[in-house]
Amino acid sequence: MIKFTVNGAEHQFDGDSTMPLLWYLRDHAGLTGTKFGCGIAQCGACTVHVDGEAARSCTLPVAGLEGKKITTIEGLAEGRLHAVQQAWMEQDVPQCGYCQAGQIMAAVDLLKRHPDPSDEQINTLTNLCRCGTYPRIRSAIKRAAALAKSESAGREADA
Amino acid sequence: MSKQSPNVSPLRDWQQDLHDRSVPTVSTTHADRRSFLKASLTAAGALLITASLHPRRARAESSSSPGMLGFFVRIDTDGTTHIGARSPEIGQGVNTSLPMIIAEEMDADWARVKVKQMPMALKKIDEAPGIAWKYGPQGAGGSTSIPSAWSDLRQVGAKVRQLLLQAAASQWEVPVSDLRTEAGVVIHADGRRLSYANLAASAATSAWPEADVPLKDPKDFRIVGTAQPQVALREIVTGRAEFGIDARMPGALVAVVARCPHFDGEIESFDASAAKQIPGVREVLVLPGPKHGEPISANLATGVAVLADDSWAAIKGRRALQIRWKPGPYAQESSASLDRQCAELLKGEGIRCREDGDFDAAREAAARTVEAVYRVPYVSHCPMEPQNACVHVEADRVRIVAPMQSPSGASRVAHQLTGIDRFKIDVRMTRVGGGFGRRLSNDFVAEAVLLSKLSGKPIRLLWTREDDMRHDFYRPFGHHHLIASVDEQGAVSSWAHRLASASKYYRRPNVKPEDMWNPEIYPDDFPAQLVSNLRLEWFAVDSGMTRGSWRAPAHTANAFAVQSFIDELAVATKRDPVALRLAMLGEPRELEYGGHGGPVFDTGRLAGVLRRAADKIGWGRDPGKGRGLGIAAHFTFGGYAAHAMEVAVADDGSYRIERCVCAVDVGRPINRSGLEAQMIGGTIDGISTARNLEIHIRDGQVVEGNFDRYRLLRMADAPDVEVEIIDSEADPAGAGEMGIPTAAPALTNAIFAASGVRVRSLPIGPKIAAG
Ligand code: FES
Ligand code: FES
Numbered sequence: 020m021i022k023f024t025v026n027g028a029e030h031q032f033d034g035d036s037t038m039p040l041l042w043y044l045r046d047h048a049g050l051t052g053t054k055f056g057c058g059i060a061q062c063g064a065c066t067v068h069v070d071g072e073a074a075r076s077c078t079l080p081v082a083g084l085e086g087k088k089i090t091t092i093e094g095l096a097e098g099r100l101h102a103v104q105q106a107w108m109e110q111d112v113p114q115c116g117y118c119q120a121g122q123i124m125a126a127v128d129l130l131k132r133h134p135d136p137s138d139e140q141i142n143t144l145t146n147l148c149r150c151g152t153y154p155r156i157r158s159a160i161k162r163a164a165a166l167a168k169s170e171s172a173g174r175e176a177d178a
Numbered sequence: 179m180s181k182q183s184p185n186v187s188p189l190r191d192w193q194q195d196l197h198d199r200s201v202p203t204v205s206t207t208h209a210d211r212r213s214f215l216k217a218s219l220t221a222a223g224a225l226l227i228t229a230s231l232h233p234r235r236a237r238a239e240s241s242s243s244p245g246m247l248g249f250f251v252r253i254d255t256d257g258t259t260h261i262g263a264r265s266p267e268i269g270q271g272v273n274t275s276l277p278m279i280i281a282e283e284m285d286a287d288w289a290r291v292k293v294k295q296m297p298m299a300l301k302k303i304d305e306a307p308g309i310a311w312k313y314g315p316q317g318a319g320g321s322t323s324i325p326s327a328w329s330d331l332r333q334v335g336a337k338v339r340q341l342l343l344q345a346a347a348s349q350w351e352v353p354v355s356d357l358r359t360e361a362g363v364v365i366h367a368d369g370r371r372l373s374y375a376n377l378a379a380s381a382a383t384s385a386w387p388e389a390d391v392p393l394k395d396p397k398d399f400r401i402v403g404t405a406q407p408q409v410a411l412r413e414i415v416t417g418r419a420e421f422g423i424d425a426r427m428p429g430a431l432v433a434v435v436a437r438c439p440h441f442d443g444e445i446e447s448f449d450a451s452a453a454k455q456i457p458g459v460r461e462v463l464v465l466p467g468p469k470h471g472e473p474i475s476a477n478l479a480t481g482v483a484v485l486a487d488d489s490w491a492a493i494k495g496r497r498a499l500q501i502r503w504k505p506g507p508y509a510q511e512s513s514a515s516l517d518r519q520c521a522e523l524l525k526g527e528g529i530r531c532r533e534d535g536d537f538d539a540a541r542e543a544a545a546r547t548v549e550a551v552y553r554v555p556y557v558s559h560c561p562m563e564p565q566n567a568c569v570h571v572e573a574d575r576v577r578i579v580a581p582m583q584s585p586s587g588a589s590r591v592a593h594q595l596t597g598i599d600r601f602k603i604d605v606r607m608t609r610v611g612g613g614f615g616r617r618l619s620n621d622f623v624a625e626a627v628l629l630s631k632l633s634g635k636p637i638r639l640l641w642t643r644e645d646d647m648r649h650d651f652y653r654p655f656g657h658h659h660l661i662a663s664v665d666e667q668g669a670v671s672s673w674a675h676r677l678a679s680a681s682k683y684y685r686r687p688n689v690k691p692e693d694m695w696n697p698e699i700y701p702d703d704f705p706a707q708l709v710s711n712l713r714l715e716w717f718a719v720d721s722g723m724t725r726g727s728w729r730a731p732a733h734t735a736n737a738f739a740v741q742s743f744i745d746e747l748a749v750a751t752k753r754d755p756v757a758l759r760l761a762m763l764g765e766p767r768e769l770e771y772g773g774h775g776g777p778v779f780d781t782g783r784l785a786g787v788l789r790r791a792a793d794k795i796g797w798g799r800d801p802g803k804g805r806g807l808g809i810a811a812h813f814t815f816g817g818y819a820a821h822a823m824e825v826a827v828a829d830d831g832s833y834r835i836e837r838c839v840c841a842v843d844v845g846r847p848i849n850r851s852g853l854e855a856q857m858i859g860g861t862i863d864g865i866s867t868a869r870n871l872e873i874h875i876r877d878g879q880v881v882e883g884n885f886d887r888y889r890l891l892r893m894a895d896a897p898d899v900e901v902e903i904i905d906s907e908a909d910p911a912g913a914g915e916m917g918i919p920t921a922a923p924a925l926t927n928a929i930f931a932a933s934g935v936r937v938r939s940l941p942i943g944p945k946i947a948a949g
Binding site for chain 1: 267268269270271407408410411412414415416417418419420421423424432457458488489490491493494560561562563564609610611612613614642643851855856858859860861862863866884885886890891892893894896897898899
């Protein structure tokens, strides 16, 4: 029996522990926002956060998740949309939208590491978008950085 | 066609879906779903435009009149306006742009609009083939959704407005001519106002106008021509948008299939005992496939299917299968053998697809002749969402939920495989994780139908990436031999395009051998009618690869060859590449264009995008050492596009796009944000494909299987794309495909300008070979 949390809720799994987290989420937890694109950690469509860091869930067996905290796209907004989600909407980023959950999870992770990312830092993102939304992703990341900055300034002013 | 069809479709109308939580709704205001549910619950007084004081008569009309006008709009008493989106949303933005057209003509308040995907619906008609679209065309391909919507959905919106005007007129007892409308309200000349929400119930009692009603003067447009974010944004960024792969059917087994990897091969033997040991694996079935060389009308290849409780068990089960395959007649085929075949073919004589003037004589008499051969490889569609389908075949009905570009094709293939009446085949389109032409084929639907029929269970078919990349309808492979001569004055006096390619019509049902060239060479394309001695010649390449429509089909290959060659011609004759193109296009005029996107090709509009792109990039300036400017322009399916790029080539042969301009004229823009997105996406797709992508063949099998070897462009190599939209008042064309064809030649022309190296074989690769 493996125990971990997904978006704050306790999960237990006693099935095949070689199952990648991606399939657990999609087939067993009813969380289909995390997408399957390649299955070999190449495309990033399946990106989630494990203990706060981006990870490609298609190659993460459930066996290694004991005690981990997992966040998926469905759990990213806490009460209100995350700054990255807001920026994605402002910039009208998605086309088909299939890669975008993974793109957003990867961008949130990037902004945690680099709150004011340079173009070179944005270039380290390797998530694939077959529709070619990269230019809008780039501008949305910059916009999200600005939004996050004004949000945290707002929080400090409130305190 | 069907044995005993009832008169009306037993399928629910999409309006009923409004009360069904399982069918996603998306909203322009991005309100959350809870508020929508509330709106639905209070929708008792809602306007169902199909309702009528004379319900029987109105219903009969609405199910027999062409266009199905009454089916698209509903206004709730709180003013929420529901608009149905009939075409599949594959990322091209039609779930936003099509409802914008209806909203415009009905004068809706766009901020109050909610959009819902309509299911596919058919109706019976008396004329052959006895069946027709109920809501109008519902496919996604050929950039046709917008032009067809422009011709019928404007009337839908205008008729809704008409009903609301009449309702206000009778309430106030005034003539309709005293009234006008503004976003969601009818206004009397004296200033009185009535909201659509208040008028909806009474408007619903009038009969649907049969005759066409006047349309808005485009100068009064408030919605069409603006930039609107796509309606499903909130659902997408929160992970709630439902794609095909997210669809579920109670009791469904997940099916993963091991398909024969050899072109036209077969199963020799297999052992499923280990697979059946995997916990969760329920059944292993042989999936029948098409016979050698026969038309492919259902699935692509024979295989062995593992049916399991969940995806992982099915994937593991497939891994455990022991299968011996029998290679088919193409076991010797390789990429190199195709290259040799093309070179050999081009030495001979092909089919003359167009012959104007006397090419041979003109060439003989010419002052100068230039020729070159270009190579365009096979490429895969690889939409981000791999193929999948949920299908349940029951004794007398079929239910299909899948990401499709051709839902009617899905209905046809299900009928073909089950014999079940098409009116008992329920086809639901989900949001689609990319199309690019791949999902114009319904081979994956056919597989799920076959497996559901064989197992008697609902099937959730899942393709892995390897399945998707190795079992595709690839963009055709070809060698293009171009020859042109110039006369003493420097004018292009003759032109030949000799193409050896593997026709996309390979194994397509109902295609005559003599028509195989039709999808490879479009006879009216530039420079036809602009060069008096012109020859278009085609040679059939024999290949076992299945081929199909890849975003902007032959335009991607042909524009690369033609637009590269013009550049070579300009260099050889010391002319400016833009000036040469403009000289060839000549005075702005309309030429006949018989192919898709016609009936005319306007040389002035092509010159317009060319000039705009040239201006924007600063054509004529010296970009400095190691840098170059490149340009290309092409007419694709009714739209005109040009790319201009500035490229820097380093000493080690690596190259970088420093600037990229895309100028586009697709007629009147509907949604500027969506149009810009399509041009950015098309451009990136074109660059990605030109730079890195080729599907190789070895021993009659596809080599690449996943994104590790099939290297799609990533963020670090994606340039910003400066989109220049021409403000045209011409009727709108689509925009899904126009952004691709000129990206590759603009890039390779810029590489030549920067380095002197001419890239004639795609893909370019991450570095160019030293010049
Ligand atoms: S599905 Fe995990 S990286 Fe592609
Ligand atoms: S939006 Fe379609 S794959 Fe990224």
